[in-house]
Amino acid sequence: MFCENCKVKVKHSKNCPLCGKNISENENITNESFPVYNIVPDKVEPVCSVLTKLLIWSTILCIIVDLFIFHTINISLYILCSAICVYFVILRNIKLRASFAKIITSIVFFVPLLILFLELKTQSWGWGICLSVPFLWLGLLLCSIILMIAHGWVDFDMFRPILLISILSTISLIFLMCFNQLTWPTLVTFLSSWSSVCLMFMFRFKRTVRSLKKDLRV
Amino acid sequence: MSKQDIKDKKDANTKKQEAKLLKKQLKIEAKTREKEIAAIKQIENRALRENWYKLDNAALIYPAIKSSDWNSVFRFSAEFKENIIVEKLQKAFDLTLKRFPIFNVCLRNGLFWHYFQPCVSKNLVEEEKAYPCRPFDINSRKALCRVLYYNKKISFESFHSLTDGYGASKFFNTMLVCYSELCGNKIPINQKNQLNLNVYDLFKEEEEGEDAFRRFASRDKTGSRKEHKAYAVVGNLEAPHILKIIKGVASVSKVKEVAKSFNATVNEFLSAVYINSILMQKKRSRVNKNPVKLSVPVNLRKRFTSETVRNFSAYYNLELPVDMENITFVDLINLVKQQKSEFDDEFLLKFLSSNVKSERNFFVRILPLVLKDFMLKIIYKFVGENLFTSTLTNLGVVSLPEALSKNLSSYYVCLGATKLNKFNLAVISHDDTMELCFSSRLKSTQIMQDFFSKLVDFGIDITVETNM
Structure with a gap:
């Protein structure tokens, strides 16, 4: 078919793709090169x-x-x-x-921030940083370890939240000790997180190092 | 009951017990075999996951600039003269992925950088149902390339972080050669080896998998990236998942002849025609603030020797200044020629060196990935996309074995389009056919009409086809 308006030959279409003019009265023209799109968009x-x-x-x-x-x-x-x-x-x-590892990482970081804010804003010092935050981290630490073992020690993505919990609990412990606050829940989290990091290095050294290297892109 | 009967009963019982034992043994054997297979698979998967690749310098930007409905994807398509046999295509895809293992990867996030990890799940060829250049779900652990089929057509789509046009064409051509052979079409081995399209070749990690940017980057040669903002075409857009394709087919010899009459190369001639059609649109819209700028990718392998199948390309922007918009076509070609001559090896070396320098910067390296991605996205929004109106990529003449090209009726490339750079043009030639493929998110087709009408005015016959 030929479009007189654009002076081009047209393939597989009854309308000119350039000007839209109808150039064929044949209703049964099918496009062999492209499918008829019927897409259900992502909700x-x-x-x-x-x-x-x-x-x-x-x-x-x-x-x-x-x-x-x-x-x-x-x-x-x-x-x-x-x-x-x-x-x-x-x-x-x-x-x-997001994967479980990512979800846990975001909870580890953002929920304690919110708790800290509430604690400071309501001036009800003690319940958040001394109790809620370390128990939340402890729970998430257990979740990460269980998920990692359930995956058969294959997926080392969980190493990231565990390391993050260890670092944050260390900072938190130093802070609480400096201000003479209740430290035992944070101490439990600190010990369990660092011991799991140490155990991972002891028993899965190569994979833990590789996971770290991947994260740091060394 | 006689003695014989008792003996028979005993025999029957022992036989039953033996059968039961045998069944039990078989069951245990089957279970152990299943366990062994599962263990082997697990070991294989572990080995795969332990391999990982760094993203090359050009690849770093694409994961950062992705949006919910777009990421940088391009497509290679080839139409055969007969319907596609899916099983053979799947086999060809599998073999080609073994030949180029760097394509069988998914994108993962590290603490500081993204990285590629080999895919564990099998990549299946899919029937084409969606619009071209559908974005990849790069957060999933699926491969960043896909093979699609529809009637007589095979398409290969790839995320730009994985490779550029040259790398994708090498993968696609190798797969086409393999598929063609599996379908019983004999291709002489010397032709395959000459074009480096043998699927049974080994992957040369050091040569084909290198980040060539790093090899050629020089610490002393860095250039400025300061450029003017470009004119952005305004118009109604199609829905985000819709990509309009308008493909024009012309004769290579005729285009060459016309380009020669202007004393220009095919690339210079097409660039001038394209800038001219964008300029016509600009005049219609009466927006006169920023100049029309055309981004032209350059294959760096031709200038710096490298065999890499990963990204190794740069680009230069051709610019038509606002005060020169009443220029004649001949002068426009001369302007393009003059500007193109400025983009020499020295310029490209500076371009790639400054990119590598940014990647090597200590402060960039220690920035966590989330912040790095955020910053890259902002930088790209203000000094990336804004710097050009559209892209014209010319992949030149595709080299295929004669026995294969005889069976092909069409071979073309199309690029994705963004909200700002709403339309792009990709050109490729095979035998005496040049395929010019527009991909657009604009509802209007005026620019394409102007482009093809200009070619028709020069006496070039055009056949157009669309997916809409």
């Missing part, structure tokens, strides 16, 4: 992006209402911190279809 992505936008706008709205009506940002600060935590722990991980 996770749009749902996540809608939820993210909703989270951002509701936080902004709260801040505006708080600032202009109540002349304070007390309540909106709680909302802002919770929104950041919800985004990084839930929405982002769903959106990226």
Whole structure:
């Protein structure tokens, strides 16, 4: 077929692809080179992006209402911190279809931050950094170890959250000792996390080093 | 009951017991065999997971700039004269992946950098159902390349981090040769070896898998990346998962003849025609702020000797300044020729050296991956995509054995398109056929119409085809 308008030959189509003009009355022309597309779009992505936008706008709205009506940002600060935590722990991980290791890593980091903020903001010092945070880390540490053993010691992705827990519990322990606070829950987490890191180095040295090398790209 | 009966009963019982024992033994043997196979598979998977590859210098940007509905993917397609046999295509794909193990990898995140890890799951050829250059789910542990078939057509799609046009063409051509042979088409071994398309060759890790950027980068030669922002075509976009393909077929000899009449190469001539059609669109939209700029990738293997199948290409931007927009076509070709001559080996060396220098920077190296990706994304948004209006890639003449090219009716390449660079053009030639493939996210086809009309005005016959 030939399009008089564009002066080009047209293949497998009753309309000219360039100007859209109808050039054939044959309804049965089929395209042999390309399929008829019938795509069901991914629903996770749009749902996540809608939820993210909703989270951002509701936080902004709260801040505006708080600032202009109540002349304070007390309540909106709680909302802002919770929104950041919800985004990084839930929405982002769903959106990226994150692995267990990634989910645990984000919980290890962001949830204690939220707890710390609540503790400081409500001036109820003691329950968060001394008890909740170390027990949360301990629970996540156990989860990581169980998942790693369940995978038959093959997947060393879990090494990352374990190492992160060890480093954070060390910092936390030093901090608590300096300020003379309750230390035994953090000490338990500190000992169990570093002992699991040591055990991994002792019994799976090559793979642990390789995992570290991969992470550091050495 | 007689003695004989008792004896018979005893015999029957012992036979039953023996049969039971045999069944038990067989079951145990089958179970141990299954366990052995599972153990061997586990060992193989472990060995695979223990191998890993660094991303080459050019590959680092692509995982960072991915978005929810787009990542940098390009496609090679070849149409045979007969329908595709799926089983043979699968076998050819498997053999080619063994020949180039660097293509059978998934992308993983480290603490500081991304890295490639060999895929454990089998890569299956798929029937083409979606639009071309569908983004890869790079967070999953699936391979970053795929093979698709539809009627008589085989397509190979690859994530840009894995390879560039040359590497992909080498993989694709090797697979086509292998498939053709499996279908009973004999291809002389000397032809295969001459073109380096033998699927049973061994992968040369040091030569074919090297990061050539690092080898050629020089610490002394670094250049500035300062450039003007480019004109971005404005228009209504198709839905994010839709990529419009408009393919034009022309005669190589005719295009060469016309280009020669302007004393230009085919690449220079096509660049000028393309810039001209974008310029016409710009004049229609009456936006006169930024200049039209065309990004042209360069295969560095031709300038610096390397056999790598990983990324080893650079690009230069051809620019039509705003005050020169009333230029004639002859002057436009001269401008393109003059600008192209400026992009010599020295320029390319500076280009690749400055990229490698950034990668080697101590502060960049110690930055965690999340921050690094975030920064790269911002940098690309402001000084990457903005610097060119569109891309024109010309892969030149594809070299295939004669016995294979006889069976092909079409061979073309198409690039993906982004929200900002809404359309691109990829050109490839085989025998006396030049295939010019536009990929676009724009609803309007005006630029393509202007481009092909200009070629028709020069006396070049064009046959167009679309996927819409």
